[in-house]
Amino acid sequence: MFKESTNPNEVDTIIGPSVKLEGDFITEGNMVVEGTICGSIKTQKNLKVGPQAKIFASVAAENALIAGEIQGNVHVPGKIELTATAKIYGDIKVGNLTVASGALINGKCQMNDNKSRTTKPEFSKQKKLDLKTEIEDNKEIKK
Amino acid sequence: MYYYIYDSYLKSKKYQSILSQAETKLTDLGINGKINYLSFLKNIEQILQEEIKQGVNTIIVAGNDCTLNQIINFVADLNITLGFIPIGPNNRIAKLLGIDEGEAACDIISARIIKKIDLGQINNNYYFLTSLETSGNDLNLNCDDNYFVSLKDRNNIISINNLFYLPELPLPINRGYLNLVIKNITQILWLKKKINYSYFKGWKISLTSNTNKSLSILLVDENRIIKTPLEIKIVPQKIKMIVGKNRLIE
Secondary structure: OOOOOOOOOOEEEEEOOOEEEEEEEEEOOEEEEOOEEEEEEEEOOEEEEOOOOEEEEEEEOOEEEEOOEEEOOEEEEEEEEEOOOOEEEOOEEEEEEEEOOOOEEEOOEEEOOOOOOOOOOOOOOOOOOOHHHHHHHHHHHHO | OEEEEEOHHHHOHHHHHHHHHHHHHHHHHOOOOEEEEOOOOOOHHHHHHHHHHOOOOEEEEEEOHHHHHHHHHHHOOOOOEEEEEEOOOOOHHHHHHOOOOOHHHHHHHHHOEEEEEEEEEEOOEEEOOOOEEEOOOOEEEEEOOOEEEEEOOOOEEEEEEOOOOEOOEOOOOOOOOEEEEEEEEEOOOOOOOEEEEEEEEEOEEEEEEOOOOOOEEEEHHHOEEEEOOEEEEEEEEEEEEEEOOOOOOO
16 A cells, blocks of 8 residues: 655655644645644545654544554544554544554544445344243143 | 846846847847846836837846846736746756756747746745745744644754755645745764655745744845745746746646
């Protein structure tokens, strides 16, 4: 999903390790975060969170590769990859989740794929069988 | 109909031969016109308005980035096409527009490849805005009225630009956005310098000082210092310019 080296032509926003950003950040392109963000992040494409990054914000992206810390809810309809250094303190709503050994998740995880969910059969209309009384009735008939 | 504006430094003997070669070429190509030298004594805005009334539709500026930025405020709101003949040093805008120096620029003007160029606007003045540079110390940066950018370290160079090209960071040019590039340099003892880039884009950036004093910011186009508070905006596709084939803009 992500290349190790990020080509600036493909990346719309780079938040470097020396930068702290406060507020609502909305972008349409790919985004790389290596610094600190407080507020909310919303991107219509991919998000890469570096190992030194700290995000105190709700995050919404199409796909995400997370190696840093996020304190806030994460909503990603596509795929999330959590590396061994990733820490998430918040609820995750995701389509597809990959978690590496060592990653930390503190919160609810909801995978919103309702299409493949099987429907519950209707049992309530069937008569309940009382096996004990039926066996006793059978014995009496035999006698 | 063409009208030519020359910078006053072109009167120097050093540039006479290159200028005469360019003028001969312009005559050969049949695109010569009235020439006027920039001067403090002349009201260029009034002269240009009179010439436009008489049918001038193309203004050609000969000089450098400074000359172009002096003229841009007069012509930005007029419906004309702007051409450029770069002569001498300090010609970054010409490189971005793909215009070669001197005589070669005349062929580019004759070919008339016209592109609409975004302009930067700082406190209601227009600039091509190749770069606005500051260290970032004690500076408040507000982008698009949505978020603040603050810097953890002190070794930073902040550059805000409209037309800008850095080989190590080839960012899109002329797409209706201002680029905000933060270059952070860290060096621990004798170890190799580590350079990190941060890059944002926005349509409006406000610069204010954290302290009571106003901060100095270098306007690279004109080698001039301007003071905070500044409100920098992008004006998309504001001016029609004649550009070369080797331009770096889209």
